[in-house]
Amino acid sequence: MPTTLTAFADVTTSDSALRRFLHGLPGVDAVGLEARAAALGTRSIKTTAKAYAIDLAISMIDLTTLEGADTPGKVRALAAKAVHPDPTDRTTPMTAAVCVYPDMVATAKAALNGADVKVASVATAFPAGRAALPVKLADTRDAVAAGADEIDMVIDRGAFLAGRYLETYELIKAVKEACVREDGTAARLKVIFETGELSTYDNIRRASWIGMLAGADFIKTSTGKVGVNATPANTLLMLEAVRDFKAQTGIQIGVKPAGGIRTTKDAIKFLVLVNETVGEDWLTNEWFRFGASSLLNDLLMQRQKLSTGRYSGPDYVTVD
Amino acid sequence: MSESSVRLNVFKTYKLYVGGKFPRSESGRVYEVSDSKGKWLANAPLSSRKDARDAVVAARKAFGGWAGTTAYNRGQILYRIAEMLEGRREQFVREVGEAEGLSKSKAGAVVDAAIDRWVWYAGWTDKIGQVVGGANPVAGPFFNLSTPEPTGVVTVVAPQDSSFLGLVSVIAPVIATGNTAVVIASEKAPLPALSLGEVLATSDLPGGVVNILSGKAAEMGPHLAAHQDVNAIDLAGADAALAKELEVAAADNLKRVLRPQPVDDWTADPGTHRMTAFLETKTVWHPTGSLGASGSSY
8 A cells, every 4th residue: 555645746736736636536425425424323322332432532622712712721721621621530531632722832731731631722823714824834833832732724715715726735735844843843733624614515525635635634624613613424524535545645644523512422423433434543532533622521421420320410510 | 973074083192391392202102191090091201311311401401591580570470371271271170180080170179279379379489588588687797688599400209199289389389489390290190290381381481491201200210319410309299218219319419308298188378388498598798888986887
């Protein structure tokens, strides 16, 4: 199996070549996609499997706060929660990461105090992405310099929807280079497509391929700031894209649905999608993440229900 | 009767009342309900613990809004329930008569008493505060005021024998003071309770304030009693063994428990104890201002 992008070297040589390639991708059967996603959502996951799924989901959360009103105190509280999601039960796994704005990276890093929780930072003029390239790159470098382990960038949906695919590709490539630290290591790059603004499933598939060709480590559905965020269908579509990409290049890419996933039931549906589409290789927080905040509380309440046999309530998890 | 005028029977599908909606049981189960002589009346949903869980979620969601409604407005809504019941009096007379084996006139008296009970508690909504709250004399320059506040989500195991008057007599005091309720109807005679849900839904009562489940108290009760998000439980309709089990389960998060009390006559003056059982007391200290040279500032 080839493990390089050489097979696609020609594709990104010019705007027209890239367009030819992207428009040559098979069209998405929207009805079939949604039916498949819905069918996989009907699986019944109970008892020990549910306990496993809940712990796995907790360990996959990018615990997120992306508000204008974020204070250092709120970020510290979030970091504490990421390390000990349920202080009454130390067997609860840590979340994968905390996700904050670039100016909060240093605060989050300090609050985590070396715990095995990553700091992810949004960058590139999140959430709109409406800024000049140098500004976006400076934003990224700034977050990386502050200690971010992961960068969540947004693509320029305006350029993508206007058909300037190569520009989108070059942007991701440039940000990828900006993720490299002075010592040569690099922050992992998650590329947000904002699927709610891409209008069609075909566009989501094309955007996924642009992201993967440009070197994204993760492809991510949405910012959480628009009406339509992660859905089972668009996540399934992106999972199929990373599956196909791995089959053709040997390169594994992660997927992160974000926004709108609030209940344990929803989270488990996504895990079923992962298992059935790309398999167990992706069932770790190296390759699959949930961008969420309120989801964690519901997972913790379900976890408490399983361990004590009693239904829990919102009084027994933090208010955040 | 001529052939053409024969109508097919239109049977009523009795459904639960949860969060202002009328769902079937999540489990899909039903059980047969028969009248006092054993004749089949209808199938009622046999609720599962997950229906109970959903009902608690609905009740919790409704609590903030209902507790924050002014007492005057709650009184208007409770009175509205009485108005709506009055309009459907015939239906309830029939259902109560069938459920409890009462003659039409006796069932009529029971329904009238139930309607009057709503009116009675409607009047109490804006008076209970003065009766159980008030100014406390304290040794310092403070106003010290106690006011009653609703406890929260209350699980009510409704009386088994008095399927309607008993039911109203346990629900009304719970919601009159601003609590929300998850009610397990009488197992043997749940139909009047399920029909009451239809009345509540058309009485300006916000969805989720009262949630009515039919089924076995012994099946749902332990889950509701142990539920960490339920604040109190009224064991009116639990037998001695079940009441003990539920009280033990309720101890875990320090729920308020109202033990079953023998009621010979549901039409008697109910008093205020069912309201005060599910009230908390909030006390506020407020400075009166500096004491003047005279030693008094007021």
